[in-house]
Amino acid sequence: MNDDPLTGATCPFCDPSPADIVVQNTLAYARADAFPVSPGHTLIVPFRHVSSFFEATEAERVALLDLLCRCRDALEERYHPDGWNIGINVGPAAGQTVPHLHIHLIPRYAGDVPDPRGGVRGVVPEKKMY
Template sequence: MSDPSPAPDEHSPTSVFLEVPAEEQVAQNSLVFALRDTHPVSPGHTLIIPFRPIVTWFDAAAREWAAAWDLVDRCKDELDSALAPDGYNVGFNAGRAAGQTVPHAHLHLIPRFAGDVQNPAGGVRHAVIGRGFYE
């Protein structure tokens, strides 16, 4: 992880996430904000996004990671109260080969519910189709 200044500069790319009106944010702190995913894979699917338009979380400063995990915890507490999911997947895509389609880092906080897939064994390992099972 690098530790650059969290403020964007004049060379920073524009981001679709930064164009979302502030009133659509579900939570924020000084370095990151949260939005509901516009293409959710489950009810409550939330994105945690740094204000600084970095491409992947590998470009994040240590304080951005800390701020992101603080917001993950806050959003999880809210989702626990509102939806009572049975579990969560949390992760990010880094690069086109990994499925990243928006070039601005974002963590996915995905509530999971018993029975939402036939066999959840392997979890995020199913990002590579057919290679997730290890039993």
């Protein structure tokens, strides 16, 4: 496991337990989010400790997107969501709390919030509506 150079904290995404992996390829894996915002919330994570999508290699980005689509298909079949949010937080100012790249695949359901308009724009609430 890699340690955060600033805090010394152990990375929760390095060296995943085989029991946590729902699907994988050679460069990345998917796991259920430990704190899901909806049923089926899944994280897509590279095996290599890299903090940003922009630091990932082209091959890692391809592997991540492959798993994103494969997980979406499986979640669609199991949960039948009405929509999706896909998100990556890059840097503390954007809300990144774990310095290991991970993509959130969040199934959305009709009525899960009063007004879903604006989607990911809601990270800045006053800019959500346009």
